[in-house]
Amino acid sequence: MRHLLLVLLLVPAIVFAQHDTLAPEKVPASYVDKIGAKAASIDKQLDKKTDKLLSSLQKQEEKMRRKLARKDSAKAAELFGDTRAKYDGLRDKLSHIQSGSYNASIDTMATSLQFLQQNGIAKDVTQSLDKVKGLQQGFAQAESVQQFIKERRAQLKEQLLKMGWAKELKQLNKQVYYYQSQVAEYKELLKDHKKAEKKALEMLSKTRVFRDFMKRNSMLASLFRTPGQDGNAASLAGLQTRTEINNLIENQLAAGGPAAREQFRNNLQQAQSQLNSLKDKINKAGGNGDVEMPEGFKPNNQKNKSFFQRLEYSTQVQSRKGNGYLPASTDLGLSVGYKINDKSIVGIGMDYSMGWGHEGIRKIRISHQGIGFRSFVDVKLKGSFWLSGGYEQHHRAEFKRWEELQGRNAWQQSGLIGMSKVVSLQSKVFKKTSIKLLWDFLSYRQVPRTQQFLFRVGYNF
Numbered sequence: 144m145r146h147l148l149l150v151l152l153l154v155p156a157i158v159f160a161q162h163d164t165l166a167p168e169k170v171p172a173s174y175v176d177k178i179g180a181k182a183a184s185i186d187k188q189l190d191k192k193t194d195k196l197l198s199s200l201q202k203q204e205e206k207m208r209r210k211l212a213r214k215d216s217a218k219a220a221e222l223f224g225d226t227r228a229k230y231d232g233l234r235d236k237l238s239h240i241q242s243g244s245y246n247a248s249i250d251t252m253a254t255s256l257q258f259l260q261q262n263g264i265a266k267d268v269t270q271s272l273d274k275v276k277g278l279q280q281g282f283a284q285a286e287s288v289q290q291f292i293k294e295r296r297a298q299l300k301e302q303l304l305k306m307g308w309a310k311e312l313k314q315l316n317k318q319v320y321y322y323q324s325q326v327a328e329y330k331e332l333l334k335d336h337k338k339a340e341k342k343a344l345e346m347l348s349k350t351r352v353f354r355d356f357m358k359r360n361s362m363l364a365s366l367f368r369t370p371g372q373d374g375n376a377a378s379l380a381g382l383q384t385r386t387e388i389n390n391l392i393e394n395q396l397a398a399g400g401p402a403a404r405e406q407f408r409n410n411l412q413q414a415q416s417q418l419n420s421l422k423d424k425i426n427k428a429g430g431n432g433d434v435e436m437p438e439g440f441k442p443n444n445q446k447n448k449s450f451f452q453r454l455e456y457s458t459q460v461q462s463r464k465g466n467g468y469l470p471a472s473t474d475l476g477l478s479v480g481y482k483i484n485d486k487s488i489v490g491i492g493m494d495y496s497m498g499w500g501h502e503g504i505r506k507i508r509i510s511h512q513g514i515g516f517r518s519f520v521d522v523k524l525k526g527s528f529w530l531s532g533g534y535e536q537h538h539r540a541e542f543k544r545w546e547e548l549q550g551r552n553a554w555q556q557s558g559l560i561g562m563s564k565v566v567s568l569q570s571k572v573f574k575k576t577s578i579k580l581l582w583d584f585l586s587y588r589q590v591p592r593t594q595q596f597l598f599r600v601g602y603n604f
Contacts, residue, residue, distance in 0.1 A: 174259075174265070174340060174342075174343035175256065175259065175265050175267070175268055175271050176271065177337060177340055178252050178255075178256060178271050178274075178275065178340065179270060179271030179272075179274045179275070181332075181333075181340075182252065182271070182274040182275045182277065182278040183274045183277070183278075185278055185281075185329050185332060185333070186274065186277050186278040186281045188329065189278075189281045189282070189285060189326070189329055190281055192322060192325050192326075193237075193281075193284060193285060193288055193322075196288070196318060196319075196322045197230055197233065197234065197288065199318055200230070200292070200315070200318065201226055201227065201230040203311070203314065203315065203318075204223055204226045205223075205226045205227070207223065207303075207308070207311055208222075208223035208226060211223070211306070222299070222302055233288075233291055236287070237284045237287060237288070240280065240283045240284050240287055241280055241283065242279060242280070242283050243279075243282055243283030243284075243285075243286040243287070244282075244283075244286060245362060246279070246282060246330065246333070248330070248333035248334055249275060249278060249279050249282070249333065249362075250361050250362040251344070251361075252275050252333075253272065253275045253276065253279070253362070254356070254357055254360055254361045254362070255343070255344065255347055255353075256268050256271055256272045256275065257272065257356075257360060258347070258353055258356045258357075258360075260272070261356075262352075282326070282329075282330070285326045288322075289319075289322075289323060289326070292319050292322075296315060296316070296319065299312070299315070300312060313440070316440065317440060320440065320442060321442070321446050321447055324442070324447055325447040328447060443484040443485070444484075444485050445482045445483070445484055445485060446484075448482075453481055453482045454479055454480070454481060454482075455479070455480045455481075455482060455488060455490075455603055456477075456478070456479050456480075456603065456604055457477075457478045457479075457480070457492075457577070457601045457602060457603045457604070458475075458476060458477050458478075458601065458602055458604070459474070459475070459476035459477075459478075459494070459599055459600065459601040459602075460473065460474070460475060460476075460600075461473070461474045461599065461600070471498065471499065472496050472497060472498045472499060472512045473496070473497050473499070474494055474495070474496050474497075475494060475495050475496075475497065476492060476493070476494035476495075476517075476601070477492055477493060477494075478490055478491065478492025478493075478517070478519065478601070479491065479492065480519070480521070485523075486522060486523035487520070487521070487522050487523070488520070488521045489518075489519070489520050489521075490518070490519055491516070491517065491518050491519075492516075492517045492518075492519070493514070493515065493516050493517065494514070494515045494517065494537075495511075495513070495514050495515075496511075496512040496513035496514070496515075496539075497509060497510070497511070497512065498510035498511070498512040498541070510541055511541060511542050511543065512539075512541050513537060513538055513539045513540065513541075513542075514537070514538050514542075514548065515535055515536060515537035515538065516535065516536055517533055517534070517535040517536075518533055518534050518535070519531065519532065519533035519559075520532050520533065521563060527564055527565050527566065528562060528563070528564055529562070529563040529564075529565060529577075530560075530562065530563075531559070531560070531561050531562065531563045531579055531581065532559060532560045532561075533558075533559045533581075534556070534557070534558055534559070535556070535557040535559065536554050536555070536556055536557070537554065537555050537557065538553050538554050538555075539555060539593075540553055555589050555593060556585050556588075556589075557583045557585055557586070557593070558583065558584050558585040559581040559582065559583055559584075559597065560581065560582055560584065561579060561580050561581035561582050561597075562579070562580055563577050563578065563579045563580075564577070564578045565577045566578070568602075572604055573602045573603065573604050574603050574604060575602075575603045576600065576601065576602050576603070577599075577600070577601045577602075577603065578598075578599075578600055579597075579598070579599040579600075579601070580596065580597075580598055581596070581597045581598075581599065582595065582596055582597075583595055583596070583597060
């Protein structure tokens, strides 16, 4: 009985100790490198966007100054001054900025690296930690740039509108919006944890020693001491507790009589409705409260995406009926489109026609029945319907060697225009399918005449 009691007392202690310690092998070895690589990549892109914006704004101001100087040199000097010196001064100021607003993702990244380093769980953490601190500085610089632009835009807005330069002001607003939107997108990327990062953070968060380390050493802890830390009483001095606030509300409602509670409830519901309305406006503007939507401006959501992120791949597979069980030939196509904006796509592609023979399944004979190259444009009309067009060239005769394709007379041209319907698919491979009905208005020139109407089914991935 005594031994059983001892075991019952030890089991909870052993389990608690397991959650208090962290074996180095449980933390993915790539975690430190992944964090450093992510921070360095985002920081590099952020610096590039910031430099590009400042250079663009400087050129725009210099252009407006020269334009105004031709009419009123004194006014130009007063409104714009020495543009180059002003922006050079801003760049020098940015180089000395170290920290800005609190960012929970950066806080978690930096504190977790410090924990791994101090507890000997990971080595060579310094380089990744420096990259995270560099990213923190990059976001601080972006905040300073946005504040500078906000003040500068307020200075120029009234004067530009008086001079009838609404177009220049709109261009300025567009550049600012896209920059703010890009900074917000980079912050969201920090929250997207890959497999190694997610596993490491899950393992760390399960240990009490890491949670205690976060409370003592995180950036948030330095800004506002959490309960149980040194200096907590001083940091909370003068702040009302939740109980005190509830008691204060109850006393006020009791003194107001029976109608006071009903009035308070109505005001609370109205405030909640206004808050939800504001939240919807923020979501429509890009999902971030820091992004200011210029009046009357419809943003291009593809603008801040990289070149490869704006590419859309599609494939087409069609067969021509034969006499036996097998089709006479199968047309295979592959295309890549570039999204100019959310409603316009241009692209190129190629197709290949493979023959199966004409003597049934027992005598399959693979042959090259044709090859073609295409260019296309898709413009969204309404809903899932698109206007489609393109220019294509096809070699429709059978060939055995690539040298046979060099003759220009063997190639046929096609000019296509028609309609497409795009349907979304719930598939891991294919995102949507497109059904196209196209009219070849150049088919009448071909000898022999080619097919006038084409029906195509494609799959985007």
